[in-house]
Amino acid sequence: MATPEEQLILHRQLQAKSSGVLLDRIFKGSAFSFAALVLIVLFGIMLMLFKEAWPTFAHFGFGFFASAEWDAVNNKYGAIIPIIGTLVTSLIAVVIGVPVSFGIAIFITLMAPNWMKRPVGIAIELLAAVPSIIYGMWGLFYFAPWFANSVQPIMTDTLGELPVLGQFFQGPPIGVSIFTAGVVLAIMIIPFIASVMRDMFEIVPTTLKESAYAMGSTTWEVVWKVILPYTKAGVVGGIILGLGRAMGETMAVAFVVGNSLELNTGLFYPGATIASTMANEFNEASGLHMSSLIALGLILFIITFLVLSIAKWFLMILERAHQGTST
Amino acid sequence: MTKYQVRKIVNFINLSASILVTLFGLVMLAWILSVLFGKGFQYINWAVFTQMTPPPGANGGLLNAIVGTLGLTVLAVLIGTPIGVMAGTYLAEFGMKGTFSNVVRFINDVLLSAPSIVVGVFVYTLVVEPSGHFSGWAGAIALSILVIPVVVRTTEDMLKLVPTPMREAAAALGAPRYKVTISIVYKAALSGMITGVLLATARIMGETAPLLFTALNNQFWSVDMNQPMANMPVVIYQYALSPYEDWQNLAWAAALLITISVLLMNILARYTLKSPTSR
Numbered sequence: 001m002a003t004p005e006e007q008l009i010l011h012r013q014l015q016a017k018s019s020g021v022l023l024d025r026i027f028k029g030s031a032f033s034f035a036a037l038v039l040i041v042l043f044g045i046m047l048m049l050f051k052e053a054w055p056t057f058a059h060f061g062f063g064f065f066a067s068a069e070w071d072a073v074n075n076k077y078g079a080i081i082p083i084i085g086t087l088v089t090s091l092i093a094v095v096i097g098v099p100v101s102f103g104i105a106i107f108i109t110l111m112a113p114n115w116m117k118r119p120v121g122i123a124i125e126l127l128a129a130v131p132s133i134i135y136g137m138w139g140l141f142y143f144a145p146w147f148a149n150s151v152q153p154i155m156t157d158t159l160g161e162l163p164v165l166g167q168f169f170q171g172p173p174i175g176v177s178i179f180t181a182g183v184v185l186a187i188m189i190i191p192f193i194a195s196v197m198r199d200m201f202e203i204v205p206t207t208l209k210e211s212a213y214a215m216g217s218t219t220w221e222v223v224w225k226v227i228l229p230y231t232k233a234g235v236v237g238g239i240i241l242g243l244g245r246a247m248g249e250t251m252a253v254a255f256v257v258g259n260s261l262e263l264n265t266g267l268f269y270p271g272a273t274i275a276s277t278m279a280n281e282f283n284e285a286s287g288l289h290m291s292s293l294i295a296l297g298l299i300l301f302i303i304t305f306l307v308l309s310i311a312k313w314f315l316m317i318l319e320r321a322h323q324g325t326s327t
Numbered sequence: 328m329t330k331y332q333v334r335k336i337v338n339f340i341n342l343s344a345s346i347l348v349t350l351f352g353l354v355m356l357a358w359i360l361s362v363l364f365g366k367g368f369q370y371i372n373w374a375v376f377t378q379m380t381p382p383p384g385a386n387g388g389l390l391n392a393i394v395g396t397l398g399l400t401v402l403a404v405l406i407g408t409p410i411g412v413m414a415g416t417y418l419a420e421f422g423m424k425g426t427f428s429n430v431v432r433f434i435n436d437v438l439l440s441a442p443s444i445v446v447g448v449f450v451y452t453l454v455v456e457p458s459g460h461f462s463g464w465a466g467a468i469a470l471s472i473l474v475i476p477v478v479v480r481t482t483e484d485m486l487k488l489v490p491t492p493m494r495e496a497a498a499a500l501g502a503p504r505y506k507v508t509i510s511i512v513y514k515a516a517l518s519g520m521i522t523g524v525l526l527a528t529a530r531i532m533g534e535t536a537p538l539l540f541t542a543l544n545n546q547f548w549s550v551d552m553n554q555p556m557a558n559m560p561v562v563i564y565q566y567a568l569s570p571y572e573d574w575q576n577l578a579w580a581a582a583l584l585i586t587i588s589v590l591l592m593n594i595l596a597r598y599t600l601k602s603p604t605s606r
Contacts, residue, residue: 020505028505031414031421034414035428038479041475045445104348107349120349120353130356131534133582134363140567187355250535250536293448294448300442300445308437312433
């Protein structure tokens with residue numbers, strides 16, 4: 001039988017332990033509920049946007065997705081022009097951004113001398129840190145006029161003469177256009193894609209590269225035939241991630257796209273994207289107009305959700321493949 | 328020409344192209360920064376920091392916008408950080424492999440890249456519309472939703488870098504789980520977690536789109552969180568697109584200030600980052 005002193009000590013120990021258990025439960029429980037909050041936010045966004053967009057869907061039905069009419073005076077709204085604008089500007093951004101990012105990633109991982117790698121990498125990453133509204137101002141006041149005066153006429157005179165393709169390179173030389181927006185977006189997504197590609201290229205085992213060099217490959221052949229196949233899924237994932245960013249970008253596009261809701265085949269005409277339309281028209285919107293803008297937001301969210309899911313899926317494939325080879 | 332020569336030429340062309348596109352990226356950065364400094368620096372003066380945003384044609388500064396941006400940013404970080412840290416803790420310490428954790432991770436990544444304007448509209452429908460007016464609170468909530476995924480991600484990554492034997496050693500001494508996490512794991516991962524918060528701060532400082540739908544703008548001095556609140560990004564947006572030259576000049580000054588702050592935050596984040604195992 002334990003002495004009273006010993007019993008007291010035992011009792012205290014048990015007490016300490018049980019309060020620890022209780023606090024443990026509270027800690028774990030709150031950690032869990034905040035993790036759940038992340039899910040709730042996403043579903044909240046979906047739910048609230050759908051609820052607010054419902055009047056528009058109820059009023060126009062599927063016509064909302066098919067109509068090219070956006071007329072606030074007569075309260076008629078159709079989403080097709082901003083949707084096309086979003087897709088086309090992001091596509092231009094990816095077409096320009098991917099080769100440039102690829103080159104930058106090659107330069108940093110394979111070509112740059114060691115003292116140069118870090119500063120160049122940091123400089124490119126700073127490009128990602130510049131707020132999007134700054135791109136907008138620079139794009140509107142400096143890039144667009146320069147582009148309209150120096151590049152666009154040359155493109156219209158050469159590419160614009162091509163059969164079929166020529167119609168895409170037409171438009172007034174005012175600088176603000178779908179194409180300008182695409183180029184500015186390209187510059188904005190380059191740092192993201194380049195950094196994903198660089199990370200991917202760095203995980204390629206050195207022995208693999210060395211054996212290719214030992215076989216007499218040129219650096220380009222190592223890139224094209226060894227590194228790229230090895231990192232394919234991750235590179236595709238990174239590109240799609242960049243595409244997702246380009247689609248949701250708002251401020252830079254709102255400055256340089258021209259905000260015109262008319263359909264033109266020429267890429268040098270002013271246009272609009274989903275995000276730019278929302279930012280631009282929100283101030284004077286109410287009722288059905290507001291509901292239509294929120295419906296646009298819902299469409300944008302769903303599109304980027306799908307795009308990001310695909311990107312994640314590709315990145316997961318790469319991860320699995322590497323787990324497979326390492327075990 | 329032999330096949331060998333062709334291969335060498337292809338190699339040369341493609342590698343030269345890599346150098347050229349890298350130069351292109353650097354030139355763009357230099358162009359943007361030089362425009363910012365060239366245009367913005369000359370309009371930064373004492374009045375910018377001491378006077379309110381003016382009506383067109385009058386003298387004025389950015390005082391209310393600077394204070395508003397600082398207030399909104401600090402508040403958003405204060406709301407978002409604990410939520411993000413706790414959610415990240417759950418992912419790293421409690422539910423490493425479960426389906427729930429995987430879903431949260433995926434959703435968190437979606438939120439990380441979600442268009443910020445959609446977050447703005449969400450808070451508009453959640454806070455602004457029911458209350459009937461734009462407010463600083465709504466702005467702070469919208470920004471905090473952008474803070475959370477960044478903090479969740481970095482917290483989880485940093486906690487995972489803390490070696491398990493450290494946790495086991497603490498647990499073997501009889502420390503309960505919460506104590507192990509707070510006094511041992513957090514301490515080891517602190518610099519990385521601070522990096523995450525700094526990156527999140529840098530991200531929201533220049534955000535404009537969500538504020539258009541929430542805090543909007545205020546021409547006057549106001550620290551009332553229930554009222555529309557002046558902030559630099561929206562001031563830049565409205566003033567830059569206005570036809571008045573003095574407004575545009577103020578927009579350039581604001582653009583320079585905000586970019587310098589964001590870049591400093593990023594550089595600071597880079598320097599605070601230390602591996603949790605290096606201590």
